[in-house]
Amino acid sequence: MEERINLSVLESFVSAVFHAMGCSSVDAETATRALVAADLRGIDSHGVARLSGYVRLWEAGRINASPKICIVHESPSTAVVDGDGGLGLVVAPWAMQVAIEKAKTAGTGWVSVCNSNHFGIAAHHAMMALEHDMTGIAMTNASAIVAPTFSSERLLGTNPICYAIPAGQEPAFVADFATTTAANGKLEILQRKGMDTPDGWLQDADGQPVNDAHALRKGGALLPLGGDREHGSHKGFALGSIVDILSGVFSGANFGPWVPPFPAYVPMPENQPGKGLGHFLGAMRIDAFRPASEFLADMDLWIRRFRQASPVSGQERVIIPGDPERAFEAERRAQGIPLLPVVWEDLRSVGEKFGINL
Amino acid sequence: MEERINLSVLESFVSAVFHAMGCSSVDAETATRALVAADLRGIDSHGVARLSGYVRLWEAGRINASPKICIVHESPSTAVVDGDGGLGLVVAPWAMQVAIEKAKTAGTGWVSVCNSNHFGIAAHHAMMALEHDMTGIAMTNASAIVAPTFSSERLLGTNPICYAIPAGQEPAFVADFATTTAANGKLEILQRKGMDTPDGWLQDADGQPVNDAHALRKGGALLPLGGDREHGSHKGFALGSIVDILSGVFSGANFGPWVPPFPAYVPMPENQPGKGLGHFLGAMRIDAFRPASEFLADMDLWIRRFRQASPVSGQERVIIPGDPERAFEAERRAQGIPLLPVVWEDLRSVGEKFGINL
Numbered sequence: 092m093e094e095r096i097n098l099s100v101l102e103s104f105v106s107a108v109f110h111a112m113g114c115s116s117v118d119a120e121t122a123t124r125a126l127v128a129a130d131l132r133g134i135d136s137h138g139v140a141r142l143s144g145y146v147r148l149w150e151a152g153r154i155n156a157s158p159k160i161c162i163v164h165e166s167p168s169t170a171v172v173d174g175d176g177g178l179g180l181v182v183a184p185w186a187m188q189v190a191i192e193k194a195k196t197a198g199t200g201w202v203s204v205c206n207s208n209h210f211g212i213a214a215h216h217a218m219m220a221l222e223h224d225m226t227g228i229a230m231t232n233a234s235a236i237v238a239p240t241f242s243s244e245r246l247l248g249t250n251p252i253c254y255a256i257p258a259g260q261e262p263a264f265v266a267d268f269a270t271t272t273a274a275n276g277k278l279e280i281l282q283r284k285g286m287d288t289p290d291g292w293l294q295d296a297d298g299q300p301v302n303d304a305h306a307l308r309k310g311g312a313l314l315p316l317g318g319d320r321e322h323g324s325h326k327g328f329a330l331g332s333i334v335d336i337l338s339g340v341f342s343g344a345n346f347g348p349w350v351p352p353f354p355a356y357v358p359m360p361e362n363q364p365g366k367g368l369g370h371f372l373g374a375m376r377i378d379a380f381r382p383a384s385e386f387l388a389d390m391d392l393w394i395r396r397f398r399q400a401s402p403v404s405g406q407e408r409v410i411i412p413g414d415p416e417r418a419f420e421a422e423r424r425a426q427g428i429p430l431l432p433v434v435w436e437d438l439r440s441v442g443e444k445f446g447i448n449l
Numbered sequence: 450m451e452e453r454i455n456l457s458v459l460e461s462f463v464s465a466v467f468h469a470m471g472c473s474s475v476d477a478e479t480a481t482r483a484l485v486a487a488d489l490r491g492i493d494s495h496g497v498a499r500l501s502g503y504v505r506l507w508e509a510g511r512i513n514a515s516p517k518i519c520i521v522h523e524s525p526s527t528a529v530v531d532g533d534g535g536l537g538l539v540v541a542p543w544a545m546q547v548a549i550e551k552a553k554t555a556g557t558g559w560v561s562v563c564n565s566n567h568f569g570i571a572a573h574h575a576m577m578a579l580e581h582d583m584t585g586i587a588m589t590n591a592s593a594i595v596a597p598t599f600s601s602e603r604l605l606g607t608n609p610i611c612y613a614i615p616a617g618q619e620p621a622f623v624a625d626f627a628t629t630t631a632a633n634g635k636l637e638i639l640q641r642k643g644m645d646t647p648d649g650w651l652q653d654a655d656g657q658p659v660n661d662a663h664a665l666r667k668g669g670a671l672l673p674l675g676g677d678r679e680h681g682s683h684k685g686f687a688l689g690s691i692v693d694i695l696s697g698v699f700s701g702a703n704f705g706p707w708v709p710p711f712p713a714y715v716p717m718p719e720n721q722p723g724k725g726l727g728h729f730l731g732a733m734r735i736d737a738f739r740p741a742s743e744f745l746a747d748m749d750l751w752i753r754r755f756r757q758a759s760p761v762s763g764q765e766r767v768i769i770p771g772d773p774e775r776a777f778e779a780e781r782r783a784q785g786i787p788l789l790p791v792v793w794e795d796l797r798s799v800g801e802k803f804g805i806n807l
Binding site: 242266322327330348401 | 523524529557561597598628630656680684686697698704705706735739748751755760761766768
């Protein structure tokens with residue numbers, strides 16, 4: 092059974108942990124907001140369930156709690172940011188703010204980031220643009236657990252893409268998705284239930300299709316969106332590759348099989364060509380394209396038309412990207428955030444390490 | 450049997466047809482290069498097989514052969530271009546040139562286009578950026594033959610995305626793909642062979658999965674990349690939606706179910722909110738992010754590492770996006786372009802209309 096925790100109690104605890112790791116007060120709050128955004132939006136795999144993982148990376152010397160984040164290259168609409176080994180939860184918002192400032196003067200801002208770490212959910216960073224009447228874009232590469240089409244090797248991460256596009260009366264369009272058939276979090280749910288996966292999610296160590304939810308531990312791989320060639324996996328592979336290149340090659344971070352792993356016990360890949368993990372962040376001022384009122388009215392029309400589509404039998408309606416996460420957030424802000432017993436235990440054990448009660 | 454035609458003979462013929470339609474000499478050449486690029490790259494569904502379709506749109510008054518293309522809104526890194534109802538084959542290269550010029554000074558350039566028509570293959574436009582040491586991006590919306598996840602209505606086009614990313618010694622990375630499980634061209638191949646489609650490509654008029662390659666004519670729809678919810682079709686739906694919004698809402702073109710159809714006999718949708726069909730084009734100077742030599746060396750490393758991945762049994766190697774199309778182009782430039790008898794016949798009948806021999 093899941094027991095709920097009040098949002099502000101959880102935030103205070105998480106912030107205290109980041110502070111105890113050596114983060115400044117400002118950085119601890121920034122990281123907390125980014126991490127807990129996942130729990131609020133129902134992406135439980137990317138929220139506080141990962142807090143102990145960040146702590147272990149810090150203990151292993153792979154995360155710098157007091158980074159000197161800086162711009163190392165720039166043009167009127169672009170920048171490369173060096174995260175100095177900091178938490179992605181801190182580095183990505185810093186870089187997104189640079190993208191937003193660039194967009195204010197140049198119309199758009201595009202920031203590729205090197206020397207960072209796992210940044211939580213992409214949507215949190217992309218959505219920073221919304222309050223400025225900008226479209227926000229966020230991507231990140233991640234350690235390799237995905238096999239390209241026709242490869243038996245794992246060469247890509249689940250490399251998510253988020254676009255957050257403002258609307259007028261309607262809530263914003265927010266699409267945030269891994270470029271694989273299924274995200275790792277969905278796999279973990281089936282693992283806990285002892286169930287097989289559908290076709291098209293996984294292959295085994297030889298590259299053969301498999302339904303074993305534990306295939307990753309046995310040298311298998313997640314499959315790119317599409318699943319196999321006949322169902323367009325070369326497109327999912329292309330998408331994951333684009334994210335990897337924008338995040339890694341554009342910035343001088345690592346890419347492909349060289350991206351640092353999240354679990355601290357996994358050794359770092361050898362002969363890494365770059366620095367840390369990479370992100371790519373963008374901001375586009377809507378009035379750099381059209382008068383804002385016209386843009387927002389057309390986005391409202393877009394959203395309403397799609398939401399009103401005739402549903403297939405057995406389904407209530409077409410779901411606009413961002414709708415389910417917004418519903419989660421409203422409910423969890425009011426009712427608290429449900430945590431699995433294993434997550435409660437994990438958080439308490441992190442707290443004990445630093446003498447922080449939960 | 451397919452009979453081959455020499456590239457320059459085909460180009461002269463196509464250019465003469467566009468000229469006879471009223472295009473200026475420069476526009477006729479621009480349109481010809483864009484159209485024939487599809488045949489060269491092996492995307493036969495988007496090449497000269499469509500020439501008669503463009504002519505019929507012009508005859509129906511839906512294409513303006515002598516458009517006054519202009520910028521209607523801009524910022525240092527952005528513009529909206531009004532195509533004045535011109536051929537997308539002419540309007541998109543014009544707009545891509547604007548994106549490239551913006552990128553020269555601002556680092557990146559982003560152009561959303563309204564009041565255009567079908568632009569051929571996205572890769573032709575995106576690849577214009579490569580010779581400037583820029584990454585090129587091209588997208589377009591298209592008339593609605595795709596159903597969003599859970600919708601029985603068709604609300605999106607096959608809405609392709611292309612990223613063309615320069616490399617150093619290696620050929621460029623060029624990914625150009627429809628955001629559906631299968632492109633319309635692949636469907637047509639199965640129709641000609643009288644074969645069923647794999648699962649996950651199509652649904653019928655009620656929104657139920659179907660393997661009938663003729664389902665579109667019966668009110669059915671293509672499915673977003675992923676095929677169904679369990680295999681991530683909500684991600685393909687999100688991708689197609691992003692392309693639609695960047696192309697349609699950003700520019701003031703039509704979007705969703707209101708995008709003008711390609712077949713001239715299909716009536717225009719009622720109550721259209723915008724002007725014509727929309728595109729979105731981008732250019733990013735590589736040295737706006739990193740010194741070009743470092744960027745190009747890392748792209749070479751990326752491409753080589755992925756190409757050298759251990760293949761699954763039965764496959765020769767991992768295919769880098771752009772490899773197959775480049776091989777087609779080299780072979781067809783040397784040996785001529787193979788055309789189906791039905792395409793020869795169609796071209797000759799277009800030629801007769803204007804008194805042009807083939």
